[in-house]
Amino acid sequence: MRPPAVVLSAPGTNRDLDAVFALERAGADPRVQTIADVRLSRRVLREAAIVVVAGGFSYADALGSGRLFALDITTFLADELRLLRDAGRLILGICNGFQTLVQAGLLPGDGVRAALGPNASGQFECRWVTLTAGPSACLWTAGLTEPIMAPVAHGEGRFVADDTTVRELVATNQIALTYATSEGVSAEGKYPANPNGSVADIAGVCDATGTILGLMPHPENHVINRQHPGFLRGQRHGLALALFTNAISQVGATV
């Protein structure tokens, strides 16, 4: 059976259909639900094995990216998402969805404070990056041995946390994905491999349970070979579909 998945959107979310395609491709049965839909009927959310908070510009990034979508979530859905997490369902926040989960306090979680600030370049950046999965508790990246490739398209993706917090995140196995060079070697803060100046090259973090992942790049835009930027040069590596198939095999047991 294809596990049911919900792609959650707010006004201004715009990569919802990209996430739907990735989830379909990976074998899930996704549908888009707006915040307004979910407020009317929570059943669909409760039955979801996977929830993806999709990317975009929710509420036009007014007052900071993800801020107002997070306000919706904390006002209307905080309990629902916690229930899902506790039931072992997987939650993914991509780009604006990541910013939203951080603003809502679900990532890194447990009161740990982090933020996604303006890119060090001062500009929106659209370019492809290479990601490596470190040793982490994350169920989405579990067993990912090869680097994956995905585009970034954001103006506020610089992961900000103080040194103590970063050390804690390492200790608790919450740094799920880091930026790397095209050879798969740590970016060491260097632009453009690290496209936004994120501390410790952090591209994605998970919560302590490993069920919630947030990341700035867009794995949903690299789920077929034809999307690879080197497709015409014969390159086929780094398909990010693995992230989604991983998730589906993880939830297979729970639904």
Next chain:
Amino acid sequence: MGWGAHGHGPRVWRVVIRALGVDPRERALLDDARALGITGVDAIRRADLVFIRGDLDDRVRARLLDELLVDSLLQSAVIDDAPAPERGVRIVETALHAGVTDPVAAEIMRAAALLDIKLDGAATGRRYDIEGSALSNGAMNRLARRLLANPVVEHWSLGEVTPSFADGSDANAPVDIVAIRDLEGSGLRKLNRERGLALDLEELRTIQRWFTSAGRDPTDVELETLAQTWSEHCAHKTFRAEITLDGGERVDTLLDQLRAATASIGAPWVRSAFVGNAGIVDFDGDLIAVKAETHNHPSAVEPFGGANTGVGGVIRDVLGVFARPIATTDVLCFGPADLDPAALPEGVLHPRRVRSGVVAGVADYGNKIGLPTVAGAVLYDPGFTANPLVFCGCIGRLPTDRADTNQPHVGDRIVVIGGRTGRDGIHGATFSSMAMDATTGDIAGASVQIGDPIVEKLLIELLTDAGHLATAITDCGAGGLSSAVGEMAAGIGADVELALVPLKYQGLAPWEIWLSEAQERMVLSVPDVGPLAELCARRGVEWSDIGSFTGDGRLIVRHRGHVVADLDIDFLHDGRPQRHLTGERQRPSTNELTRPLPSDANSVLLALLSHPNIASKARIIRRYDHEILGSSVVRPLTGARADGPGDGVVLAEPRSKSGIAIGIGVNAWYGEHDAARMAEAVVDEAIRNAVVAGADPDRIALLDNFSWGDPTRPATLGSLVAAVEGCARAAITHGAPFVSGKDSLNNEYLGFDGERHAVPPTLVITAVGHVPDASAVSSPDIKAAGDRLYLLGRSLAEFAGSHFDLVAGTDTGAGCVPAADPDAPTRYRQLHRALRSGLVRAAHDASEGGLAVTLSEMAIGGLLGVEVYLDTIASDYATALFSESAGRVVVEVASEDAQAFVSMMEGHAVEIGRVTTAPRIVMHPVIDVDLDAARAAFIGDDA
């Protein structure tokens, strides 16, 4: 401070929010200030201002900061007690004018309500702390005007700025009767000027006669409706004019010439051409809508808002044929970025500022609405300094059953959906039909605005679900409701109540509601409002039923029940007298004439690669999301490091085998010499770009966008006629029909020097082609050492308007502009077959800078060398290297495929050299350039 602290109603709290750490935008501001010639500034710090009006105690204010306005990891904030600036630090604060769209303020109101905090109003602004020496008030005001604020939409203060809240008055603004019947010619001209009607005397007299026979004077609503509907922008008076050339020769109207070309091609896959908001083609069952627009005047006075709403407007055009948008394009023309500020005409923004505003405006709308901005061009020329050009295109896909049904039925309700109506964007259609002068920015303030892409994104989602509920749809663009309802009512008539139109604030006069060009609105013709209302509620889209289509042939507009306009719909649409224009034909040279080969051809090549028109546009392209929707296959940046140039782009919906290719053709340097050849060359270039990427040459549709000067000047009209004739000829040659177009005339600026500054005649052609197999496509970057390089097409000594002339200082215009190659269509079909057969490793068109640039770009993207022999191309090396002859493509073919390729090209492919491992660009016997030097010239400091 004279506001908030005393007096009327709840008080206003000011919040100053600063980024913690380094804000990289501050460095960019300082660079811009210096480039604009402002001296004595050492540092600029920026902060955001939020103004909150309401009765708020300490606790509530603290909650607002903590829970809504400030992220303490990224920002710090003070509320109401900003410390006095240090010595030597000056302040500039900006705030939006009343009525300018402020989405952030609207979100603050909505979010505060979620937090159970009652606010009375919100507004936003910016604050700049400027450090430096000897910063006088004069210098600060200059800095504010040139860089920090735009007086068109903002006001500023050298201290604490006073915000405007979107209140508006509640006055019942009246309807004026305009006494027109007794006016003489001079009185009509005066009325025309004072009301900004942009009509000519014969048109005014026609209106006068109609009302005289009706036995009454017009209301202001009626007069403004006629002026908008009859504007150049809406009515395309020049393209429908009767034209006489050289004192005797009569030519068909320009629009008829383009239509006739499309008709004579007779492509069965064209579903809709030159009617409605966008052209529609059927690519093997895939219905594609295409449209490109200009937004030149608004972008000149308010670059961000002008470009922003240009993108928003063309997306609505595609929505206006029931299509779902899938991509946008942009072609931008600016003055030189390094222009001496002292050389700037009065009242004109510096090209550097225009560029940063326009690019930010395109990026903001496209990125937020979630469409890939994939194809385009950026041109620099002194002719664009006072008149920058902004061409915005959009492509969409529609359900197969919607291509031929966009007509209201009598009895249908008229429903307006989307944004609210305010006093913004009034007179846009007539404004864009006039030449500009130094006061334009001040006067035209109300005709410019900022878009709200999130509202339009909601419209896309709504119309995807609800399109089948409407019989017809159109967008509210130029002319607002007057134009949208007026066009839909053609032939049947409508009856509308303006009091039912949702307003941003009260106090609008009826004519303002009717003409407002407030963004993000569409008008639907709906038999049954109920189901639509339900979907609108679910999607959070505002709607209002404002009237009905009547069938009585009259356009009746009411305000609170009183009739404020009653026009015969046929008079509105067909009553305008046809214009008669006279022009003079260009007499271009057709003589080929080469140039002396410079002694150092290597440096000419490097100078071409670093010329702003040829060099990498990556800095701009990366500001645009070109990956969203996951459909990009051939991207605007190509090659091993994604820093090489692209030709056409290919998009394919991830579930689909087939796709579309988009090619752009534009050249602003040929037209002064030979507008007909220019048109043929850019049509060829657009098609060639699409074909080298993978389009089937027999399934290509074209869009035309003309930006010209004042067509009442005979020489200007002559070049426009020549360009249209060239377009028609080229379309027929290639079998590629035009399906839509737009002309923007009067792109002129009347300086205080009394001289008119017109743009170079600029034709943008967009080619949209069917890609049968999106995996059988091609990019310009070379792929493997040892591969063979072939040239398709002839190289002739055609140098007039060439970039070689610009760079080598031989810009005399001597000789001729590149002529069309009649064999090109055959070659493109052969190339397409080779590409489908997998024989093409890389393909790149030759355009500005000639083959020397083409080959260098292939090497730059591929990170490999090339070695070619110029003797195989032409006996004259200058021609072989730098001529811009049309119809040429360089193709990379693997050695083992060479025989198959050559035989498929049937003698049209000439082998010119090889791809090499050695990182050098060698063109025997005169060019030998290190690949890194070429990359450095082309890429510059772009990462």
